[in-house]
Amino acid sequence: MPNIASIIKGHNKRISATLTSKEKEAYNCRKKDTCPLNGNCQASNIIYKAEVKTTDNCKTYIGLTEPPFKLRYGNHKMSLNHEKHQNATELSKHIWQLKQNNQPFTINWSIASRAKAYSNESKRCNLCLTEKLIIINADKRTLLNKRPELISKCRHENKFYINNSSPTTKHRQGNHTQLRSEHRRKAKTQQQNGRKREYTNSRTPKKVLQTTNRTDAKENTPQNNTPTTV
Numbered sequence: 001m002p003n004i005a006s007i008i009k010g011h012n013k014r015i016s017a018t019l020t021s022k023e024k025e026a027y028n029c030r031k032k033d034t035c036p037l038n039g040n041c042q043a044s045n046i047i048y049k050a051e052v053k054t055t056d057n058c059k060t061y062i063g064l065t066e067p068p069f070k071l072r073y074g075n076h077k078m079s080l081n082h083e084k085h086q087n088a089t090e091l092s093k094h095i096w097q098l099k100q101n102n103q104p105f106t107i108n109w110s111i112a113s114r115a116k117a118y119s120n121e122s123k124r125c126n127l128c129l130t131e132k133l134i135i136i137n138a139d140k141r142t143l144l145n146k147r148p149e150l151i152s153k154c155r156h157e158n159k160f161y162i163n164n165s166s167p168t169t170k171h172r173q174g175n176h177t178q179l180r181s182e183h184r185r186k187a188k189t190q191q192q193n194g195r196k197r198e199y200t201n202s203r204t205p206k207k208v209l210q211t212t213n214r215t216d217a218k219e220n221t222p223q224n225n226t227p228t229t230v
């Protein structure tokens, strides 16, 4: 059982690592005076808020990030500073409009909420759910986010499949299609061989099961040896 033990040990290590990094996130900011989040830019699993103030109004943008905010902020900064990225987010669109109208503005970043992104244990993404909740409850007149963001799918779940899904899924799908056509061909041959239709269409689960198992066993062996072309 050394494998399971080391898995648990690694798991616990990871959990305690995230806990300490969460505790230490405030200390990891190098430039506290210029920090967009008051020294908390290392915060991860947060829903953040950007308030854009002009002389006559204040607009709000809601966003989320699973990795440290600092990384997301870097992307925002790029779209706010480089015109070619002006359509990256609703926030950058708004800022570039202000710039084009020569309207002075300030942006104030803050943490709106904290929630855990999708994990294999929770099987749900509280980070995305919380963001949606905050967007729904926000004042629509000042909110920059658009409605489609509410129906956008969670991206955080994907990373749990990425490593082993694509080839396996394709392989499995391939198997399935091959199995079905093989099954049909087999049924046809059986009919041609003079077997009674009732037998092929038999509703007795036992018979159906046996046929399926047999074809499974037969078909899987040569198939696994055939390299799957992608």
Ligand SMILES: [Zn+2]
Pocket: 029, 030, 031, 032, 034, 035, 036, 037, 038, 039, 040, 041, 042
């Ligand atoms: Zn900082």
Ligand SMILES: [Zn+2]
Pocket: 117, 118, 125, 127, 128, 129, 154, 155, 156, 157
């Ligand atoms: Zn999510």
